[in-house]
Each structure stands twice: as structure tokens, then as C-alpha cells.
Amino acid sequence: MRMAEFNTRLARPLALLLAVLALPAFAGTQVESARIWPAPDHTRLVFDTAGEVEHNIFSLSGPSRLVIDLKNTRLQADFSALDLSGSPIKRIRSAPRNGDDLRVVLDLKTDIKPRSFQLAPNQQYGHRLVIDLFDEAGRQQARPAKPTVTQDSAGKRDIVVVIDAGHGGEDPGAIGPRGTREKDVVLKMAKTLAGLINDQPGYTAKLTRSGDYYIGLRKRTLLAREYNADLFVSVHADAFRTPEPNGASVFALSQRGATSETARWLANSENRSDLIGGAGGLSLDGRDETLAGVLLDLSMTASINASLGVGSAVLDKLGRVADLHKPGVEQAAFVVLKSPDIPSILVEAGFISNPQEEKNLSTHWYRERLAGAIMKGIDGYFQRTPPPGTLLAWQKKNSQGEVSASKYRIQRGDTLSGLARENQTTVSELMQFNDLRDDRVMVGQTIRIPAS
Structure with a gap:
């Protein structure tokens, strides 16, 4: 009786182990780690993955959130270790979905415009899923x-x-x-x-x-x-x-x-x-x-x-x-x-x-x-060759002293380069001497030509 009871107790965990071993192995990938890179006009969130991953992203409002669904993916990373300061992200949540899928939710401080793409391995990193979060309001403020x-x-x-x-x-x-x-x-x-x-x-x-x-x-x-x-x-x-x-x-x-x-x-x-x-x-x-x-x-x-x-x-x-x-x-x-x-x-x-x-x-x-x-x-x-209108152009002009010059009225067919050749000077010198922003001249315009 005791031997039969022992065999029964031994058989139960053995059957459970065999059942687990009989389950099909997980054929997907996993998120191994994550990094975040805040920039003036956007924030880049990067998931290191064991391989390429099929994913989908969409935004929700009231409150602002970004949902990232990853197919056949499990989570091994610790999102709580990420420093979210300087980014529009308040919190990152995650949970399994549809069995083997993973859903990651970014709780946001403001609405963003998202973009996602994958990067192939390089010298430093393996496969990566990149999520860019563009702050449209911040981008306008950051623009000089x-x-x-x-x-x-x-x-x-x-x-x-x-x-x-x-x-x-x-x-x-x-x-x-x-x-x-x-x-x-x-x-x-x-x-x-x-x-x-x-x-x-x-x-x-x-x-x-x-x-x-x-x-x-x-x-x-x-x-x-x-x-x-x-x-x-x-x-x-x-x-x-x-x-x-x-x-x-x-x-x-x-x-x-x-x-x-x-x-x-x-x-x-x-x-x-x-x-x-x-x-x-x-x-x-x-x-x-x-x-x-x-x-x-x-x-x-x-x-x-x-x-x-x-x-x-x-x-x-x-x-x-x-x-x-x-x-x-x-x-x-x-x-x-x-x-x-x-x-x-x-x-x-x-x-x-x-x-x-x-x-x-x-x-x-x-x-x-x-x-x-x-x-x-x-x-x-x-x-x-200082650009016209700059301090360096003014200093160069004054360091050379007052240069004698003649006035010339632009005729049809005249170009600044042609006038420069005729008067043994350069286009750059003529532009600086006349404070011109480019080399275009108009018929009837009067310019000063320095003495050669």
C-alpha cells in the first residue's frame, strides 16, 4: 500500500513535467533591454530585440498614450530602470497580449507624432526597434x-x-x-x-x-x-x-x-x-x-x-x-x-x-x-574673402584706406564678372566695395569700381 501510494505521488509531477516538455518551444523573439535618447525636438526610444520583430503602433488621447504591439515577443527588459527625465514619457507599462504577443504602453505628458523602424546589427548593438516621438510644439519652439x-x-x-x-x-x-x-x-x-x-x-x-x-x-x-x-x-x-x-x-x-x-x-x-x-x-x-x-x-x-x-x-x-x-x-x-x-x-x-x-x-x-x-x-x-555686410568685410575695407573709385552705370548685357575682368579686379572685390549681397546687377544701377 505504501509502495503504491509512493508510485502515485511520483507519477503526478512526472506527468506534469512530460506535459510541459511536450509543449511547443516559443518561436518568437524578446525585448532584451531598452535605451532612451532625449533630443531638443524629439525623443528616441530603442528596444534591443533578439531578432526582427513584427510590430504596430498607434496613439490614444484622453490621456495621451502611445501603444506599441509586438507580435510573438516576450519582455526581458526592466523599463523601470529607464531615466525618463527630459522626455515626453511619464511611465512605461507592459503586459502579455493574445498569448505570445507583448503590448507596451507609453503614458505621455503631451501629444506626440510617432515614427518607428528597425535597425540591423552594427559594431555595438544587435537588432533594434526604434520609436521616435516628435514633440510638434517643442519643435517649433526649438527652431531658431x-x-x-x-x-x-x-x-x-x-x-x-x-x-x-x-x-x-x-x-x-x-x-x-x-x-x-x-x-x-x-x-x-x-x-x-x-x-x-x-x-x-x-x-x-x-x-x-x-x-x-x-x-x-x-x-x-x-x-x-x-x-x-x-x-x-x-x-x-x-x-x-x-x-x-x-x-x-x-x-x-x-x-x-x-x-x-x-x-x-x-x-x-x-x-x-x-x-x-x-x-x-x-x-x-x-x-x-x-x-x-x-x-x-x-x-x-x-x-x-x-x-x-x-x-x-x-x-x-x-x-x-x-x-x-x-x-x-x-x-x-x-x-x-x-x-x-x-x-x-x-x-x-x-x-x-x-x-x-x-x-x-x-x-x-x-x-x-x-x-x-x-x-x-x-x-x-x-x-x-569676407562676406559682404560683415564686420570682417568692414575691417578689410577700412584697413586698406580710402580707395579711389570711379562710378559706372550698368548697361544692357553687363555682368559683374565681365566688369571685374575689364577693370582688373574680382567679383568678390566689387561685391564688397558696393555692399552687394550677390553678383546680380540691373540695367541703370550705378556701382563704384576701385582703381586698379
Whole structure:
């Protein structure tokens, strides 16, 4: 009797174990961890997942919530450990749904505009589901008011340089052998460069990002336009599959990149009203296709030529404090260089994949050395060709003393470039001498021509 009772008691848990083992294994994925990146105009919430995940998001109001449904997914992360300060999220809740599905609910402080997408694994992270929360009201407040340029008492404005620290947030950029992340190095260097520029009379520096968050590539160039930039400088640290390559580089936009960008701008009619919205202030609004194309090509060509000029000046100064990867300014179709109206350069501060350069870039003294060289190059270029209406243009004009000049009335067929050739001067000099914002002249207009 006792033996039978023992067998019965043993059989029950054994049957239960066999029943559990007979259940089909969970074939879905799981949320392993989460991160949050607050930025001025949006917040990025990232779920690390064991694989790709099928998901759906939708918003609810009264109160504001965002619902994220993940199919065949289980939760392994602890949402309570996330620091939600600086974000529109008050609380994150979660619960299983329909058996193997997962529902995550974000309780929000305000209405947001959501966007979601998945990212493939990279050097640092595996599969990720990204939820961007755009605060429309905050975005309008964060947008800089125009004009952002500062002026002295005589109305002579500063030259505005927008500095762009590459990557950021979920995008670490290149990672060195010792784990140094490009996004951290270039942000520190960008802040150092901004400080040097702001300390220089006649200059104002603006940053596209001031913290560890990501900004879209097109948004970076849009910020430069909103700041009325005279120059856009994007700072990066290169990488290669082997540790040998080293040296700093400077890039400007290639003509091939300019051609594709011209087509993109002309194809999008919404761009017309603020296309040429930097310091030049030219608009294509209301122009026909042919004229708009000609104006855009002229603007893009002038922008590339100015980029090559300032790029050469910066590369020359960099070559005095660091090794150079190439002896001249290179050209490529980087998205951040595609402003048709703002001279733009991309500076690769060095190869973070090179152990020695990774070590150098991790030190403040070396980053300050590079930033100082970039500033000297920028200042050298603008001292030679200051934009009209700036303090530097006024100083250059007055340092040369009163220049004798003759007056000339514009005739039909005259161009500023033709008048410059005839009078042995340059278009830039004529623009500065007459305080012209661009090289267009009208019949009947009177200009002053300096004596050759």
C-alpha cells in the first residue's frame, strides 16, 4: 500500500513535467533591454530585440498614450530602470497580449507624432526597434528665430559658422580598438571649435547637436539654413578595416553629388520658397523650371568653389599640427555637404581605427590642437574673402584706406564678372566695395569700381 501510494505521488509531477516538455518551444523573439535618447525636438526610444520583430503602433488621447504591439515577443527588459527625465514619457507599462504577443504602453505628458523602424546589427548593438516621438510644439519652439546673426552697433554682422558633430545617440559612428566611440570624440571637438570661434571677434558659432542624441542628415543641413550660416563644418573621425591608415582629411561636395542634389531640389516644389535661405537670401519661389535650374546650378557651383577654398585653407593649417591622409581637398557626395547655398566641408579628424590616432583623439590637448588649426583655416579664408555686410568685410575695407573709385552705370548685357575682368579686379572685390549681397546687377544701377 505504501509502495503504491509512493508510485502515485511520483507519477503526478512526472506527468506534469512530460506535459510541459511536450509543449511547443516559443518561436518568437524578446525585448532584451531598452535605451532612451532625449533630443531638443524629439525623443528616441530603442528596444534591443533578439531578432526582427513584427510590430504596430498607434496613439490614444484622453490621456495621451502611445501603444506599441509586438507580435510573438516576450519582455526581458526592466523599463523601470529607464531615466525618463527630459522626455515626453511619464511611465512605461507592459503586459502579455493574445498569448505570445507583448503590448507596451507609453503614458505621455503631451501629444506626440510617432515614427518607428528597425535597425540591423552594427559594431555595438544587435537588432533594434526604434520609436521616435516628435514633440510638434517643442519643435517649433526649438527652431531658431531669424535672423540669428549678431550685429555690432554699426550694423556689421558676425560670420555664422555651424558646426556639426557627426553621429550621436543610437548611432555611435566608428569605434576604435580600445572602444573609443566616434560620436563622443567629435562632440567634444565640435564644442572646443565652437568655443574658439565664439571667442574670435566677428564670428558666431552654432552647434547642430549639443548632447548625445541623433539628428537626421537632412535636418543638419536644414539647421544650418535656419541659422543663416555662412559656413557649415561637419566633424568626423574616419575608420578603416585595417589599423594602418592614418591622417586627417577635408572633403567638399563632388560635382556628381551636386548634380543629383539639384535634381532633388527641383523635383520637390515644397523646397522652392526657402531653397536659397542662407546668408544669400535668394528664393526660387515663382521661378519657372528653366530659370530655377540655372539659378540653382549657379548657386551650387559657387557653393562648391567656396567650399574648396575654405577646405584648402583648413587642410593647410591641419597639416601643420597633424598628419594628412591626402595632400588635397577630396570631393564626395556626402549628404551633409549638399546645401546648395551654404559652403560646406567635412573634416575627418583622423582614423579612430588607428591605435595611435585613437589615443590622440581621446585627449583634450590633441582635439584642441586640431580645433585650433580648423579655426585658423576658417579665419584665414574669411579674412581674404569676407562676406559682404560683415564686420570682417568692414575691417578689410577700412584697413586698406580710402580707395579711389570711379562710378559706372550698368548697361544692357553687363555682368559683374565681365566688369571685374575689364577693370582688373574680382567679383568678390566689387561685391564688397558696393555692399552687394550677390553678383546680380540691373540695367541703370550705378556701382563704384576701385582703381586698379
